[in-house]
Amino acid sequence: DGGITQSPKYLFRKEGQNVTLSCEQNLNHDAMYWYRQDPGQGLRLIYYSQIVNDFQKGDIAEGYSVSREKKESFPLTVTSAQKNPTAFYLCASSAGTVNYEQYFGPGTRLTVT
């Protein structure tokens, strides 16, 4: 089955710890994205990557880091510098970045206490 997987589904961490969220796709898509969604709000773009070994900051990149060493993988690290890390994190991919639909993984709910 082709698709996007994210793991884990739920993640709990103590304040001050870095945590890495996994995102893998087997759709052979070039572009991948990370979004954050807070309760009752829309999606906000954290980082995106149009090609392997290249990525750009989105609207709310502070406190986050990413890597794109392989086409199918785009892990997101939530660092201790992120002031309000508790949120629903969604990874997406698309065949390109112009007029292409994005397809989402099931998301990871991160709770930091």
Add this chain to the structure above:
Amino acid sequence: RKEVEQDPGPFNVPEGATVAFNCTYSNSASQSFFWYRQDCRKEPKLLMSVYSSGNEDGRFTAQLNRASQYISLLIRDSKLSDSATYLCVVNIKAAGNKLTFGGGTRVLVKP
């Protein structure tokens, strides 16, 4: 002003009725448009792309009005399973071809 705005609702719809709602966008350079559906605590799923001539997919019809800068979604013969939040999504060329999401319109279909 937000780049993409939606009425948050909820729109309470009797089963079998028709419901329609709009989404406005502020950047006239916007070049592609989508409707996504998001169920509670789930990921968004693509419902349909919106083409300049308007398009229909079963009970769903999407329209684009570039002059007034809005897109619309109409759902005919509403089913209970249509209850969800509908996200309007715009690709704004000036923003680096990234997708910008509206806050969503919540639709509740009731028996």
